[in-house]
Amino acid sequence: MKDFIIPDRDFGTPAAKSKTMVTLSIDGFDVTVPEGTSIMRAAAEIGISVPKLCATDSLDAFGSCRLCLVEVEGRNGTPASCTTPVAPGIKVHTQTGKLKQLRRGVMELYISDHPLDCLTCAANGDCELQDMAGAVGLRDVRYEAPENGKMETHFRAKDTSGAANPQWLPKDDSNPYFSYDPSKCIVCNRCVRACEEVQGTFALTIEGRGWDSRVHAGLKEDTFLSSDCVSCGACVQACPTATLVEKSIIDIGTPDRGIVTTCAYCGVGCQFKAEMRGDELVRMVPYKHGKANRGHSCVKGRFAYGYASHKDRILSPMIRDSINDPWKEVSWAEAMAFAANRMKAIQDQYGRQSVGVITSSRCTNEEAYLVQKLTRAVFLNNNTDTCARVCHSPTGYGLGQTFGTSAGTQDFDSVEDCDVALVIGANPHSGHPVFASRLKKRLRQGAKLILVDPRRTEMFEGPHYRAAHHLALKPGTNVAVVSAMAHVIVTEGLYDEEFIRTRCDWDEFQDYAAFISEPQHAPEAIELLTGVPAAELRGAARLYATGGNAAIYYGLGVTEHSQGSTTVIAIANLAMLTGNIGRPGVGVNPLRGQNNVQGSCDMGSFPHELPGYRHVKGPEVRAIYEAAWGVPIDPEPGLRIPNMLDAAVEGSFKGLYCQGEDILQSDPDTKHVAAGLAAMECVIVHDLFLNETANYAHVFFPGSSFLEKDGTFTNAERRINRVRKVMAPKQGYADWEVTQLFARAMGADWNYTHPAQIMEEIALTTPSFAGVSYDRLEELGSVQWPCNEAAPEGTPLMHIDGFVRGRGKFIRTEYVATDERSGPRFPLLLTTGRILSQYNVGAQTRRTENVVWHPEDVLEIHPHDAENRGIREGDWVRLASRAGETTLRATVTDTVSPGVVYTTFHHPVTQANVITTDFSDWATNCPEYKVTAVQVSPSNGPSEWQEEYEAQAALSRRIAAAE
């Protein structure tokens, strides 16, 4: 194991961005820094740490603690070095007799109102107050409360006369992950500023003035839990004392080392330091040098890692002859032999095409690569798919057609240069929280937001910003709305002709312009259809086209429609029309859902393409793998997930190896998925938990968590981040080793001993990864593909001088209404989404304390629709579509429009996908999750299906007692 203890020096104030350099002298040493740098930071650059308490380099300087005083020759007084910028030629002294005396006096005052329980304090050894007391040489505290003098402190529960001290406040332990102890607070404001500047929630405040100043969450009566606090951990990170501290530190103690790794939740790909003591994970701290998160985190990555050691985790391989039998725990060898014999027998009897794999978007690149290699090189077919099928497959198609690559065009840093953000069908607040914080920061600085979403999501407004336009369209009308924006841009002459002439195909543009200018695409013409007022839509289009750097961020609200691919094309058209491609602050940015959904697609998980998005029909591409693997590669596309299930019901598909995905819960039309799985003869589930799919499995390979293996994840900005093993796999093997064991049991001669060797093979065979190696990743921290000879340090921005395909291609985007329509039986449209504290199907987050924020899925319904149906807040309701029905509780809210209802899908009991239909995107068969015609009616309990399902699940999860 390699340790990565990179000292995270705190420079006190953020780096200045000026290109003008300034030279000054500090304690006799010359230092040259960008203009605008603080004296404190300049000193830190040459290794001089000026004592400080209220300053930290993740926050703007505040100048309140009066500890960082310095003297500047020729200037009066002792300015605070954090708030004083450098100037050419000044001579600064950080340590003089006067300064020493002042600092000691300041410290003495701080300590006089601070408990001296250092030895038993959770921050012992990790306390900046303690460090500063040492740094200034504090030896004595003269200020003592006189006995019976009733003098108050903030930290004694009783005053000196023995009466209760009204200034003392009890600990707030309401948050499950951290505690707030007001008695240790020095009111440095770092937590309040972190909540504002970094997270953007503004949940914390300083109430009172002077001696009465106290940090408080929310309103007067609030606790941390009941306040607006989203538990991102930024305040805990910023706190210099034990006032805000992780409960894990209180329970365990301080860590002895930190290892840099990558979060396994969403597609933002935040880097963390996994702080360890022995092989116990003490805490996850966001890594300042992580290029996606820049030191920030959300409640999931920061705190919700308890699932990895949850009691539900299965640590032994298991097999059973039939899904009606209880599971039998067996050795790895026995499980491998059982699985391999079954799969071989199936292929012997039903043919080469009768088995397949599903790669995981949760596992590493190396693991996804091996699973698709298993089907291509060992099963000898192309039957591989991945959960991107149900999320961003339309992005691959749409951007591939228009730009020539499915790649998102920017890095996350790009948002700092964006003037207009067009957010379509995405709710970064819940789905991509750390990116949302970075976007909100830019919005507070004055960038404009255009929100296109049927719901008034949390992104709509926040402290100090509000969306300039909210196009609250009817679910299923994305193409009409985005095309109407293009109509406005073209007919009002707002397009960037020079960009189009130099970068795109002019003839295709002419054709597209003629098409989009037709009157049926005008905002006025589609107003009734989409529910978006024409004037609002025109305003949004004008702002996008003329407001400066305009960036599009979109999510599954774009892709999970029957016209998902067409909407992606329409989005690409918009960016090309306005020249918003190829520089910082602009672009088309698909926000990917899972930590490694980008990577699993890159690694050839789709049935029609080999790694690097190269179609299996190309003989020159097949030749590369035929040479590398020594087997013929099937030139025909293989089965997609829905095809696998159809083929299973037909009887031609019999065996599936499913790694780290729960298709029964996450794929549409649950009953169809269940029927498909039930028809198979060998379902191998490889997961941390007995997930819903495992109810239909014959073999269970226990999986390892991201803490237990080496590898890489690729985030939404194509950034390849290292995942580092911080503890041994609890069930014995990393997931790549399990796949290798299985391949070997099937007869393959695989001998990888470290994931770095798998990456070597990927780099050798995939041009866009040619320059990627673990050594390179150590050197650069992370790298964005394409990374090869032409771009040895990777590619933060795509299409700078020209599109990957040559010239950008405008494609007509005709709106076609989905067949899923509301009507008399099902008059409402259901759309689905996520909530901040939960993740996807909830397999992980439901097994953490995050459930305090979201114990169950609820149905959002507009007051008008609720009233018509006699539904009140909190009532059980029956939600029915033509596919099925379920029950859940209702919440009455106007965040949804009349005619639209909304729910999340984090809890298996809800079975939201019993409701969703089998309609899908025309190009990729990405399911139409975001539109289902439903009816809602009062109910008094779970549906028959839910009860049957629960019973079947309970029966199926039995594990036979060891003999």
Place this chain on the structure above:
Amino acid sequence: MSHDNAVQTKLITMANQIARFMESKPHDEGVSGLASHINDYWEPRMRRQLFELIDKGGAGFRPLVLEAAPQIRRPAA
């Protein structure tokens, strides 16, 4: 509805969905676009089922699907 019927209905729907997109392109480009889309993404089993329906007269398909059929690769039997 039997499973076979359901499969057929779904297949026709899927082909027609592709056709609806390709219909907005210039005619010849639409025909070849539809054929190459199915060639690139539909595995042989699905194409076999497609041809079974087309060979039976192609009821329910949009005209563009039938027009593109000669350019769609027939899977080996």
